[in-house]
Every structure is written in structure tokens, then in C-alpha cells.
Amino acid sequence: MKKAYLIPIEILGILLALIWLSPFYLMIVNSFKTKKEIFSDTLKPPSTFSFDNYIQAFKELDFLRTFGNSLLITICSLVVIIVFSAMAAYALSRMKSKVATVIFFIFVAAMLIPFQSVMIPLVTIFGKFEMLNRFGIIIMYLGFGTSLSIFLYHGALNSIPKSLDEAATIDGANRFQIFWHIIFPMLKPITVTVAILNTIWIWNDYLLPSLVINQQGMETIPLKMFFFFGEYTKQWHLALAGLTLAIIPVIVGYFIAQREIIKGVSEGAVK
Amino acid sequence: MATLKLKGISKIYDNKTKLKAVSDFNLDVEDEEFIVFVGPSGCGKSTTLRMIAGLEEISEGEFLIDGKRMNEVPPKDRDIAMVFQNYALYPHLTVFDNMAFGLKMRKVPKKEIEKRVKEVAAILDLEPYLNRKPKALSGGQRQRVALGRAIARDAKIFLMDEPLSNLDSKLRVQMRTEIIKLHNRLKPTTIYVTHDQTEAMTMATRIVIMKDGVIQQIGTPKEVYDAPANVFVGGFIGSPAMNFFTGVYQSGSIQIGEKTIPLPTEFQSILQNYNGEEVFMGIRSEHISNEKNNSVSNDDYIVETQIEVAELTGAEQMIYANLEGQNFVGKIDSAKTVHPGDYINLVFQLKYAHFFDKKTELRIN
Numbered sequence: 078m079k080k081a082y083l084i085p086i087e088i089l090g091i092l093l094a095l096i097w098l099s100p101f102y103l104m105i106v107n108s109f110k111t112k113k114e115i116f117s118d119t120l121k122p123p124s125t126f127s128f129d130n131y132i133q134a135f136k137e138l139d140f141l142r143t144f145g146n147s148l149l150i151t152i153c154s155l156v157v158i159i160v161f162s163a164m165a166a167y168a169l170s171r172m173k174s175k176v177a178t179v180i181f182f183i184f185v186a187a188m189l190i191p192f193q194s195v196m197i198p199l200v201t202i203f204g205k206f207e208m209l210n211r212f213g214i215i216i217m218y219l220g221f222g223t224s225l226s227i228f229l230y231h232g233a234l235n236s237i238p239k240s241l242d243e244a245a246t247i248d249g250a251n252r253f254q255i256f257w258h259i260i261f262p263m264l265k266p267i268t269v270t271v272a273i274l275n276t277i278w279i280w281n282d283y284l285l286p287s288l289v290i291n292q293q294g295m296e297t298i299p300l301k302m303f304f305f306f307g308e309y310t311k312q313w314h315l316a317l318a319g320l321t322l323a324i325i326p327v328i329v330g331y332f333i334a335q336r337e338i339i340k341g342v343s344e345g346a347v348k
Numbered sequence: 349m350a351t352l353k354l355k356g357i358s359k360i361y362d363n364k365t366k367l368k369a370v371s372d373f374n375l376d377v378e379d380e381e382f383i384v385f386v387g388p389s390g391c392g393k394s395t396t397l398r399m400i401a402g403l404e405e406i407s408e409g410e411f412l413i414d415g416k417r418m419n420e421v422p423p424k425d426r427d428i429a430m431v432f433q434n435y436a437l438y439p440h441l442t443v444f445d446n447m448a449f450g451l452k453m454r455k456v457p458k459k460e461i462e463k464r465v466k467e468v469a470a471i472l473d474l475e476p477y478l479n480r481k482p483k484a485l486s487g488g489q490r491q492r493v494a495l496g497r498a499i500a501r502d503a504k505i506f507l508m509d510e511p512l513s514n515l516d517s518k519l520r521v522q523m524r525t526e527i528i529k530l531h532n533r534l535k536p537t538t539i540y541v542t543h544d545q546t547e548a549m550t551m552a553t554r555i556v557i558m559k560d561g562v563i564q565q566i567g568t569p570k571e572v573y574d575a576p577a578n579v580f581v582g583g584f585i586g587s588p589a590m591n592f593f594t595g596v597y598q599s600g601s602i603q604i605g606e607k608t609i610p611l612p613t614e615f616q617s618i619l620q621n622y623n624g625e626e627v628f629m630g631i632r633s634e635h636i637s638n639e640k641n642n643s644v645s646n647d648d649y650i651v652e653t654q655i656e657v658a659e660l661t662g663a664e665q666m667i668y669a670n671l672e673g674q675n676f677v678g679k680i681d682s683a684k685t686v687h688p689g690d691y692i693n694l695v696f697q698l699k700y701a702h703f704f705d706k707k708t709e710l711r712i713n
Contacts, residue, residue, distance in 0.1 A: 243403050244436035248450035248501070249424040258449070262440045 108317035115313050130318035138301050138319050144326065147297040150211060150286075151279045154218035158275055159268055162223045166230030167256055171242065181231060188224040192284070200288050214289045218279055226271045233267040234260070269338055280327065298323045350414050350427070350504035350537045352377035352400070357409035359395050359561075369395050370561045373409070380535045382528075386548035387558035387584070393541045394509055396558075400539060401430050401507050413505070424453075429498035429536075430507040434514065435490045437482040443469075443493050444478040450501045468500045471530070488519045495527070499534065506538040512547065524550060545585050549573065557581050575702075579709040582630045582702060588666065591636070591676035593629045594706070597622045602629055605672025612647040612699050618712055619703060627712065630702040633666065636678030639693050649696040658686050667692070 107115050108130055109123040134140070169181045203213050237260060245255040261268075283299040291300060302323070305316035331338075357373040360366055370392040377383050385393035398404040400411065402423035411418045418426055429450070437446050444465055451461045469475045472492045482490055491511060498506055511527075512520045528551055531538055542548055548555045549569045557564040557572060557580075565577035576582035582590040595604035597619045602609050611619075619627070639650065657668040660682055667678040667686070678694050686692060703712040 238434060238436065240432045240434055240436040241438065243401075244430065244432060244497075245438075245449070245453075246403070247401060247423050247428060247430045248497075249453035250449075251424075254453060259438050263438075265440075 104317050104320055107313065108321045110314060112312065112314045115317075130314045131322065134305075134315045134319040134322060137304065137315065138298070138322070140319075140322060142294065143296055143298050143301045144323070146211070146290075146295060147280060147299075148326075150214060150218070150297060151276060153215045154222065154279050155272055155275055157215060157219045158222040158226055159271055161219060162226035162271065163230050163261060163264060163268070164256065165223065166227045166234055167260055169227070170231050170234035171239070181227070184224050184227045188228070192221065196284070196288060203289065209289050211290060211295060214286060217285060217289065218275075221285075222275050222278075225274070229267050229271055230264060233264055237263055273338070351379050352505065352537065352539075353410075353412040353415070354396075354400070355410040355412070357396065357399060357411060358407050359392070359399060359404065360407040368407075368561050370399070373563060375556060375563070375566065377537060377539070379537055382531050382538045382540065382551060382553045383556060384548040384552035384554075385539065385541045385556045385558060386543065386545055387564075389543060391558040392561035393543075393556075393558050395561075397507055397509055397539060397541050400505075401428055402426055426505070427503050428505040428507055429501045429503035431494045431498050431509065431511045433510040435482070435494040437490055437493055437497075439482055442479050442481055443474060443485070443496075446482065446493055447496045447500045450497065464500050464502070465496075468496045471499070471533075472496050487515050488523065491515060491523055492526075495530070499530070504537065506536045508538065508540045510542055511540075513542070513544070520547075527551065546587065549585065555585075557584060559584075575711065576630070577711050579628055579630070579704050582704070586632060588633050588677045590630045590632050590702070592704075593631075593671065593674050593676070594626060595629055597625060597627050597703075599623060602627070604629075604674065607651070607672055609649050609696070609698070611701070614699075615701070615703065622703075622705075622712065626706045628704040628706060628709070630704060631676075631696060631698070631700060633677040633679045635697040635700040636667075636676065636694055637697075638678075638680040638684055639695055640681075644695055645697075645699075647697070647699045649698055650693050651696065652691055652693050655686055655688055655690050655692055657688055667694070669694070 103119065106122055107119060109126050109128075110130075114123065165184075169177045169184075199217065200209065203209055203217070206213075208216065241259055241263075242255055245259050250258060281299060282297075283303075286297045286300050290296065298319075302316060302319055305312040305319065352375070354373050354375045354377075357370060358368050359370040360368055373392075373396055375383075385396060387393050395404060399406050402418070402421065406419050413426060438449065441449065447465045447468060448461045451464065456464075465478075466475070469478055472495060474489070474492055474496055477485060477489060477493075482493065485493065491514075494511065508527075512523050515523060524547060527540075540547075540551060552569055554566060554568055555572050556566050559580050565572050565581045567575075572581060572585050576585060576590070579592065583592070593602075593604050595602040595609075597603075598608070600613075600616050601611055644650065651671060653669040653671065655667055655669055657666075659666040659668075663682055664679045665682050665684070665686065667680055669676060669678065669692075680686070680692075680694075704710060705712055
């Protein structure tokens, strides 16, 4: 039997879910309408289901290439952020010198610097080195992403007893082997958290790509999406279809990795 | 297997204060020995073990394995295996992989690894758990995996850092026996660190007693029990601790408060230089007992005392009382019914007494 006091909570839950899902409803429903139809009534379902918008958006976005760019930049950035942050945090957590503490605090303090305050000099410097390309943006994401990631990894590493490192040392492992065979697998829950946080940020980022890789053929999805919003006309029907296309791979990816993600997070108990 | 030599080993953590965590540690360990380092927390026993393992740098002195200097040799090349207090099992690996890790790192062929791990698992009754992760094991089983990991390596030297201190008392006794059996079977040179004197007494071939980073005494369990080198060793080894009385030696007898206690004649020559001086007299509780029929000899001293507390431990009873204001513990038969406040005649078997210099606290021989 259900307890009575749970019913209002359930109703609240359903309401919240509906509010949360409403943008998806608007996006999907309107992506099937013509531009005129969208403006006449935004909420009602489309009169006819036609994939014309999708086909057109797919072509105009040069979807496969754009999606590929986004995927490449996100995955590469993620890999370097995870690898470098985890290794740096490991070194910082195991070195008990004052220098290590100072370096750690510099990393943490860097989280407070607003991106807007450094973006102009950053782009100028990278421009001088001819690095305003996909490689350059990955390096930038590494720079901006490591602070928070090191902070998260550092906290988790402090709870891993040093005797594990020592046991592995005596077992004959060198520093790298200890890290890759023993420590890094134990950091899986944090790695999942770091991956999720950085994916959301990098996948959706507009400002940095607009400054660094705003060239034909290199654009990411958020950049390319802006072609639908001209100075005088906004092609909502195409934009919404494009957005739907863009989130499908992310949702599919999430469902494939869902089990791993939840397992990773719940396995967090480092004993 | 291996011999160890520690020559004047010291550990200095802070170069400014020059405070020594371990000071001038000298020890020769023979092949197949089971050496136990024992002492209170912070006495430097774990630090010494860690220096042997190579986990801590040796600040001064020389450490040799089989005659070869090891000071600069990294831990992996010292051919040692170590069991840690908190087991230090790799939580994401199965029992099998935990035991195989050291072998994998040493590039032992896969078949050989499997054979060795299975052999060790059989010795330690771990076969049913090989595919489990440490999380799914009980404390005793985890301890066995930690031991197994060391055994599988087939190292020359075993180092154990308080391996039983996380177990409950029953399991501790059981594992103690298992470790002794394993040592008898595999005969590795072993160094075992503990703060528990019972473990030291029951397991060691030789005990190293430490305090404040300094060795107090090295000897077999019997030697350190029967002839403690100083007051600290006397008080630390044995349970309950040795009783100490302060008294003045006066030609053949010792004056404790108002009481003059005649000593057996053999002590007269030993104590001749202490005439008129204060000394410590140590006597173990088993040498203070109740009067038994015909068991009292001429050397014994009988004193009537009031019982403060009586504790029945099973086969015997502990009697807490005092002699001229100095507390002591005696052991009497459990058959005798006594109550706190009762008066009882206690026999001090003075031929088992130990005497220590009041100033240096060293044994007077």
C-alpha cells in the first residue's frame, strides 16, 4: 500500500518532470512545422509530419562534418583533461612539499578567473603561434578544464591510502605502473564525474570555438547553428530541426553508456 | 633465504632539529629467523621496518642483505615482500589479481603466475574466493590475501607491519598460529612489527624491544622475559607487567618503607656496590602467590596484606594490593575464595627478583 504522504510528492515529481521536458516538447514539435506555422501557434502539434526541415537542416549544417568536428574536439579535450588532471593531481597529492601545496592552490585559484578576462590575450597569443585551429582549441580546453578536474581528483586521491602505493612499489611497479594499474582504476567515479562535467561544457561551448575555429569546415555544432539566426531573419524551423539532430547522438550515447556511468558513480566506495 | 645486517641505522626526519626517530640501530638477522620489533607507539619500530623495505630513506648507517649494501637499492630490487597493517589490497582487483600483481610486474609467465597463485590460495584456504574482490571478504580473509600476496612473490624476506592489529582478538590468535605455521613451512627470514608483547613472545625467535627510537634489548623471548635489561623491558614484556618496588639495599636485605626484607644470599655479591643506595626491585606477579602446602622455601618472604581488588581470570586470580604504599599484582589459585578487603598472606619468591639501578634503570647483574 502506498503511503498517503507520498502522493503529493509524486505529483510534484511529475510536474517537475513535465516542466523539465517542456523545452524538448517545443523543440521536437516545432521542428516538424513550417516557419509560418511556428509563429501562428507554438504549442499545438504540427498539421503534417514532414522531415523536410530535417533534410534541409542536415544539408545546411553539413551535419556529418560539423558533428564530427564537435565529437573530435570534445573527445580529444576530454582525454587530455582526464589524463593530465589525474596524473597532476596524483603527483600533487603524494608530494608533501610546500611547492606542491602552492601549485595546487594556483590551480584552484585559476577556477576563479573569468574566461572573458583572458580571452583576447589568449587568442592573440595562440594566433601568433598559428594555433587557432582544432589542435589549439583542445590545448585551450585542457588549460581551462584542468583546474576543476585537478581539484576533484585531488580530493579523491587523498582518500586513497598511501600504503597502496607502497604495496605496489614493493610488488615491483614503477610510478607510472602504480598510477595506471592501481590508482587510476580506483578513480573511476571521479573520472566519470569529470567526463560528464567537461562533456556538457565543451559540447555546448560557443564562445571559445567562435574565437578560435570560426572557419569554413572546422565549425562545431553550436557555431554552425548560428547560421540559422541571421540579422533579419531567424529560421526557427530549421534551427529546431538542427538542434534535435544535434542532441540525438548525445542521448543515444548516454543510453549506451548509462550503465557504465551509474556503475562508475555508485562504485565510489574506496575502502 | 637471506641474512640482514643493520649497522648504526638512524632516521632523521627534520634536518633542523636533528631529532632521531630511530637512533643507532644495530642488528644482525640470521637466515630463517623470525624477528619481532616490539615497543609502544612512536618508538620507531615501523620506521625501521620501512627503512628495511626501502620505503623510507636511511639517514645514517648501512643496511645489508646477504652482505650487499642496500641503502640506495629501490624496494623492488631488494627481494622483499611486505604485509601492511591495513592490508593494502587493491580494491578494484580480484583476490587472484591481487596475489598475481607482483608477479605480473616482474614479468613472470602467465602459466607460472596461475600455478603459483593457486598453490598459495590452497595453502591459505582462499581457493573459493579467487574471483572475489576484497570488499566481499571478511577481515580474516583479507588478511590471508595480504599474506598470500607476499607468499606468492616467493621473496627472500618477509616484512610485516602490525598485520593482525585490525582483527578481533579471537581471529588474531588464530592468524598468529597460522603465521607461525607458515613460517615453519616456508622459512623466509621475517621481520614482524607489533606493539603487542604477547604476539612478540609467542611468535619470535628473537625480540627487539624498542623505546624512543633506541633498542632496549635484543634476545629470545625467554631471555627478555627472564632477564630484562632495564626497567622498561621488565615493565613492557609480560602480562601483567612486572611489579617494581623502590627500596634501599642494606647489607643483605632491602628496606621497603618500614619493612626490612632479607634477600637470598646470591644477591649479596650482585648488590654489594649498592649498599645504602636506593634500587628498584622487580618481581613478576607469578612469583607473588598465596601460601601453598610445603612450598615455602627459606628464600621466600611472607607478608600479610589487604586485598584491594581480586580478578578471576579462570585458572588463576589476580590480586591487587600494596606493600608499604607501593602497588603490586600477585597471582593466587582460583580455588581460594577471596574478597576485596580480606587479609591474605602472600609469598614473595625473592630468588626470582630482579634489581635495577635507580638512576640508569639498568639491570644490576
